[in-house]
Amino acid sequence: MSDVTVKALIRNRQGLHARPSALVVKTAARHKNCTITLAIGGETANAKSIMEVMMLASPAGTEVSILASGEDADVAAAEVAQVIDGGFGEEIDPAWAPGSP
């Protein structure tokens, strides 16, 4: 058991809307014995709840902290971070593309 925090950036043009939220939830749900929380500013959301993730409704350029605790916490956090950093497979906002200042 360990606690891990990883940071990721929302890079897709459309931000964290319904489809990306569903992707986050799908990824998080694979880790049954691990609690995963997304934090943006003061708001937190259970990464396994599409409702909570959707209600974070964050635009491109928002930094997200992924807090994981439990079995394989490091793997779980990294996977969720990868989904977010990858822009959910959607069009990337050039202002937030990897490598841009």
Next chain:
Amino acid sequence: MEILRGTVLSEGLVAGEALVLSSGEVIIPDVVVKPADREKEVARFRRAVDGTLKEINELTNATEGRLGDLTRMLGTYQSLLADESIINQVLEQIRTKRKSAATAVRQVIAGYVEDFRRMGGPLANYAPELEDLGRRLVARILGKELPSLDRLPRKVVIVADEITPMQALSIDRDKVIGFVTQSGSPESHTAILSRHLGIPAITGIENVASIVPQGASLIVDGLEGVVVLDPDKAMKQTYAMKIRRATRTRWQTTTISPEESVTQDGVRATIRCNVDTSDHVRELAAMGADGVGLFRTEFLYIGKAVPPDEKAQAKSYEETLKAFGSRPVIFRTMDFGADKFDARVDAVKEENPALGLRSIRLSFAREDLFRTQLRALLRASVHGNARIMFPMVTDAGEFLRAKAILEVVKSELKAERVPFAADVPVGVMIELPAAAIASAALMKVADFGSIGTNDLTQYTLAVDRTNGRVSDWYKPHHPAICRLIKVAMEAGLAAGKEVSVCGEMAGSTRLVPVLMGLGVRSFSMAPPRMGQVVDRISRLTLPECRALADAVLASPDAEEALAAIDAFESRATEERTPAPRKRRS
């Protein structure tokens, strides 16, 4: 007999029996759950979730791919059903607050629906889905299954407040012949489904689900936007004839002859059709119209989380252009509000979207999207006779600003060595009163104009035509509208440019004579209307049309204008019915 007026979402004409879907909430017995029964309630909740999930999976399999975005919406249902925070909150309500499963579900869902609505933007769009899901769960828990629409005993007209996506998807397509609803926008599930099925749908009739009794006899006139409840014998006979004629002239199977749209005194009118998607474009092209007077590109965007990219758009435009060959296809650039896909938190919910950031204004605000569309249009332009048209412009300055962006996009494509038609004509919609009044200046800079009578009427008379409470005030025959059309027609004439009419007025056999009299020579309408309009034009003479237009223009109010139109119409019918045969014999 009662006549209910609404707005047409999908055209067609049917008579049948009403199946009223009650939106009334199921009554949940008020019980405090005893500690011993708690886990029984939990089990009931879990069974309801499993059952609904199974139902959705079956639906998904059954409709796979056929309804595109509608099917994809089912994915949202699945995610919502599997949601941890919903499940945990319901369980908590049952276990610690002694609530029954049904009450717990209703309260938890209601809380989220309220949150979604409050947050506005794209989240608010999920509220109806969530509500529908809540209703389904509660009904299942209480063993009161919602009416199943997938196995209907006979043909029915569905009457409801609104059709939910699940209802839309589970519907027995062979048995449902029409929809009548209280609310539903042109982008609603009801609209998409009814157009897809090719059956009539009318919306905007307030409290329709309580007005219409279960099993009542209905006529759905999806040409005039009228529903007749309990029609009398005479009305039934009138419609039986109309329906037979409409069935005969179904657009899928008929062709029109635009060369016959010539008045008795030899004036040819151009007959084009309005197109929403490239889905049936080959059949449409085969009908023989003079081209597409209005391609509504917004249907490429509707129901999509992400706007279509350049390639996908270009493909749809290309298909249409190829199908119509040398005939012109007028593409109107995106014409919708900012709420369509603005996923940002700061997305403002507009108090008055019809007067808000939409159409060309949105194209300026989101130049990225606008450029993508223009690139796609130009890319496709080599495949046929493309024309581009900007909506919701108020003056020449706005038109030139949009055109300047088009020029920039052209130079980009040139630099990238992408071929395009360099001389694509660029026109303007005349749909705001300001554009009509300022049309002289507009027609100097635009290559052509097109009068959008639906919006022109809505904005001039300040009537939301989808609002059933004021739909009686929606009067395209109003003398003020005809005056604005006249101004625009004169501006086109002075500049030597074509000004056409698209919108429902162009497809109305009663109003076409007025338009001809005002100088209109090019009409664009829904495909099923073309045959009737050609027929009507072929029986007109220009002097009588001009006299009618003058009478309408001189009318002090809409009622008198309508009386003039009615008188003209009944003269035409009288002359027509017995006369021709006698003369021939």
